[in-house]
Amino acid sequence: MKKTVLAFNRVSPELVERLQPHVELIVPSPERGDIATQFAAALPHTHGLIGAGRPLGEEQLRSAERLEVISSISVGYDNYDVDYLTQRGILLTNTPDVLTESTADLAFALLMSAARRVAELDAWTKAGNWKRTVESALFGCDVHGKTLGIVGLGNIGAAIARRGRLGFGMNVLYSGNSRKPALEQELGAQYRSLDELLGEADFVCLVVPLSAQTRHLIGRRELALMKPSAILVNIARGAVVDEAALIEALQEKRIRGAGLDVYEKEPLADSPLFALPQAVTLPHIGSATHETRQAMADRAVDNLLAALAGERPRDLVNPQAWRKA
Ligand code: DGY
Numbered sequence: 001m002k003k004t005v006l007a008f009n010r011v012s013p014e015l016v017e018r019l020q021p022h023v024e025l026i027v028p029s030p031e032r033g034d035i036a037t038q039f040a041a042a043l044p045h046t047h048g049l050i051g052a053g054r055p056l057g058e059e060q061l062r063s064a065e066r067l068e069v070i071s072s073i074s075v076g077y078d079n080y081d082v083d084y085l086t087q088r089g090i091l092l093t094n095t096p097d098v099l100t101e102s103t104a105d106l107a108f109a110l111l112m113s114a115a116r117r118v119a120e121l122d123a124w125t126k127a128g129n130w131k132r133t134v135e136s137a138l139f140g141c142d143v144h145g146k147t148l149g150i151v152g153l154g155n156i157g158a159a160i161a162r163r164g165r166l167g168f169g170m171n172v173l174y175s176g177n178s179r180k181p182a183l184e185q186e187l188g189a190q191y192r193s194l195d196e197l198l199g200e201a202d203f204v205c206l207v208v209p210l211s212a213q214t215r216h217l218i219g220r221r222e223l224a225l226m227k228p229s230a231i232l233v234n235i236a237r238g239a240v241v242d243e244a245a246l247i248e249a250l251q252e253k254r255i256r257g258a259g260l261d262v263y264e265k266e267p268l269a270d271s272p273l274f275a276l277p278q279a280v281t282l283p284h285i286g287s288a289t290h291e292t293r294q295a296m297a298d299r300a301v302d303n304l305l306a307a308l309a310g311e312r313p314r315d316l317v318n319p320q321a322w323r324k325a
Contacts, residue, residue, distance in 0.1 A: 002022065003068075003308050004023065004025075004047050004048070005019060005024065005048040008051035010051055012293070015050070015301060018297075018301050019050075022308075023308065026046070040063070043063050043064040044065060049064075049071070050073065050300055050304050053079065056080050058084045067090050068090065068307060069091040069303075070090060070093070071093045071301070071313075072092065072094045073297055074296070075096050075099055077092060077094050078211070078237060080092055085318060089321050090321060091316060093303035094317055095295075096315055098295040099295075103235060104156055106235060107156075107160045107233055107286075111259055115140050117278075120278070141202075143170070144168045144169050147200055148173070149200065150205050151197065152176050152209075153189065158183055160205055161187050165187040172188065173189070173200060175192050175193060175196075195222075198225040199227070201226075201230060202229065202231070203230065203233060204218075209237070210237035210239055210240055214240050216240070216241070219241075220248070223249040224249075227255075228253070231255065231258065232246065232255060234262055235262065235286050237262050238264040239264050246258060247273060247276070259279075259282075303316075
């Protein structure tokens with residue numbers, strides 16, 4: 001008998017097509033009523049969950065007595081209570097690597113947009129404001145040759161650093177839990193404490209996973225260490241930054257600008273950020289290209305099917321849960 005899989009977000013026709021021959025697939029749909037009710041009704045006989053962007057822990061999964069695996073279509077797994085899943089022997093998988101370059105591209109798009117005021121001046125032009133040569137009040141700042149500070153030099157951080165160093169001749173600084181000698185060699189990247197990096201960088205790019213240690217890593221004190229001419233880019237998770245403190249710093253022009261893809265509460269609605277032209281606000285699209293989302297879905301399906309077949313999945317987040325169930 002086929003196992004039951006409940007798909008809960010980022011469900012593409014390709015994902016359905018790949019899964020359907022192998023599992024009994026349940027995809028909650030607004031046409032059939034309330035999504036939460038459908039989700040809750042399916043959970044007790046679900047063996048596998050696949051999707052992204054839904055907090056899942058004890059409260060949500062108590063009734064999921066047959067659950068063997070959650071396959072997240074994301075690299076980040078801060079939405080899941082990993083300790084709880086591990087204790088229950090539920091495998092958790094993610095989709096690393098395949099989104100590294102796309103996410104680094106987006107970090108650079110935010111950085112460039114904030115520096116050269118791309119989004120702001122696009123809106124300005126379309127509003128019919130371009131009557132004569134643009135005056136210095138609308139000028140941006142250079143990117144090439146400046147100092148790029150990467151907070152968290154993992155795979156995505158390194159891909160951003162490469163773009164900065166090789167594409168824009170930037171000096172690269174980084175902070176994090178460990179030194180990266182190979183990247184120091186390859187890119188001339190220099191290690192700094194977080195405080196030092198904040199004081200020296202023209203662009204501070206946040207690429208750390210969200211954890212108890214990184215929640216509000218950048219708050220009022222850290223923002224005060226940044227140069228008034230500096231730009232903050234956050235493609236990590238919203239809660240890595242104290243958003244209220246950031247808004248205050250932007251309103252008081254204590255930093256030049258921000259390029260944001262992630263927020264403390266998503267979707268972002270009614271935010272003071274909307275009134276700040278020096279804040280570029282994107283709707284959490286770091287990995288949102290056709291190619292990359294397809295690759296993520298494929299990887300997530302592979303992980304899911306492997307786990308349901310009793311094989312160790314490639315991207316196991318909680319190896320302690322393997323063979324525990
Ligand atoms: C991830 O995969 O974690 C990215 O933030 C996209 O959701």
